[in-house]
Amino acid sequence: MSSPSAAQKLLGLIRIIVPKVPLIVSTTLVHYALGPPKKSWPYKLSITIALLRSFLAQINHVPIKDSQAMSRRVTDEDAPVNAGAVSFMSSVPGQYRDKAAAHLHMLFERQGIDDTKLGWDWRNDPRLTSEPLEGEWTWVRGVDEKELSKKKTVLYLHGGGYFLASIRTHRWATWGMANLADAKALVGYFAAIDYRLAPDSPFPAALQDALAAYLYLLHPPAESGQAAVDPKNLVIMGDSAGGGLTFATMLAIRDAGLPIPAGVIGWSPWLDLLHSMPSVLTNAPSDYLPAEGFTQGGQGSLTKVAKLAASMKPGENVLHHPDLPEIQHYATNAVLGCPYVSPVVVNSLEGTCSMLVIAGDGELLRDEAIVFAIRGAAAKKKEGDHTEVQLLVYDDMPHVFPMFDFLVSARHALQESADFIRRVTPSQESKASPMTRATSERFLRVSTEGETRPLEKEAVQGWQERLGKLGGGPQVLAQLK
Template sequence: MARLAGARVLSLDYRLAPDSPFPAALVDALAAYLFLLYPPADSGVAPVAAQNIVIMGDSAGGGLTFATMLAIRDAGLPLPGGIVGLSPWLDLLHSMPSVLTNAFSDYLPAEGFTQGGQGSLKRVAKLASTVHPDDDLLNHPDMPEIQHYASNAVLDCPYVSPLVERSLEGACPMLVIAGDGEMLRDEAIVFAKKNAGASPILHLSLYDDMPHVFPMFDFLPSARYALEQAADFIQSVTGDVQGIVNKSFVRVGVDGNRQPLEEDVVIGWEKRVGKLGGGHQVLANLPQTEA
């Protein structure tokens, strides 16, 4: 990415769960951003203007990228030039249908999305006699912890699950790249559609047949297209090149051909987008199959 975008890269070795659960990773990300903006006098590092910084991450790091942007905005700090999320994990509540429907077209193990794997799933199954669907599921005394990263009580916090943020008003330019075959596909679509009116520049690219974080498979043409797209975005929002359009929702074929994302894919989420942003009870009641 440094070569493609002609940029310098600061790779953040942030603390990981379960040894360091939320908010450790977010604190580390904010500390790194503040270091770039306001480096100590004895650091030997020159300050970097916020508009020249693009925060980028994939998977859990992609979710952290958007959470960091929210925290930066909410703290009143200068916003970065842009945000890039590659297959970002935006919903730790697993509310979206593709977590189930794309389980057989992705390499992520379905059982890996709950703490403890199959053991946790079996424990959850045993709750059927004690937990009612209308209960406060995340705070139910019989509900085991779902994630290593954060306790159940904060999974519907936007700094943990950016998908539930009510509005990205005042956000910086954003690029979301996802694979059409990945389990996290739907949350990328909903996040982009939900916030299309709030961000000055927002792009969603859905790559045909691609799995989770497919750009790391750099032998694939689609991976190269995605990395080049990210590099173009970085150069555009930092002012190195001109001409980026404000909004785009596109489907990218395996040959690199780009077409507008089908209307039914985007518009079909209106009812879900209208319900999002209020917490886990609303998310838990979303339909599990596409209408």
């Protein structure tokens, strides 16, 4: 099939833009007449958020297969590899998925999770054989390929609610980090859309693929030509659902007794699939994520959950209600309280690695990021533990704002991420000094001009009672009634 001509591309662009003209006009009028949702927002951000919100609202009203088809249509031509980068594709042999499955099966047995609770026979997913796990390596042009194994490696897990997006939609992130951190980045993906996606392959498919990619990096087969990566030189990172998957993978690695990576980074990580935090209710005006969540395909909206929660007695958990519809595409209600699905509910973060959590103060997922970082810092009190726990909350910023490179906050977050990678993965040429207790824990707010100030650790009051695992989720959701 021949590639589209310039005229065809222009026609396609017109078809996209024309229906959005009323939205663009109304957003422009509101921005200049009444002001944007956040006073600091430039006009470009107001328009961008309005268009994203409109697009995601449309996704909620079309079959999920159609939404996924839109993701697949993003081609190399639409999202080319940066001219300053080198990249190549590499498949992860199926044996690594098998190894990951063995580890996860053991972890699930410990928690009493079986296929009935998971809702499917995940170890016999036909996509395990029909769609191999592949990855795209990216590094800065001019770096000697033979020297790459000595450098920092980033395993990037893309976002998209566990049912959308691909490696191509997130090349802005892999290239940006490869460039800033002098790292090579492996984005694990299958076919054209990364790790297996829900609803065809729900939890634990994405976790299995992420863990398989990690095992491959540590112990690649001899015939691959890849050098083994020292976990001390490896960082896992992701955005949104990919950020949640990043922390879930970290927990699985720790619990399975595998070598821990040097660090993990989450940009606006989705850590609480129970939707039990206050910002889910309060920050809708300043974010583009659907306030009701992604509810197409017969999934239960937050309003439906809230109505059931309001009818329950104190102390009862709405997740046990017999009339509760399934809430998420990614996981059944029975396992939403599992830490490998909702990392924020994990009992302990002891024995994990350095963490950088970045969130926007205006996004729906803000509070779960704050709570998770606070819990991470509380776990790292042992003498001699110099791992970092860093939390940066950016004033007025929406979900995954690092992708908006026209913002000072976005560039600041990218640079902070690169600096974190350098600190936790010291190169052979430049050994970093151990972190002290005073410098290994930072909880900061960042202004829209990049200036920092302390973040109060009680920024989310009473979070213990709000965790859905403890019955707090229904109490918060009931405010929607």
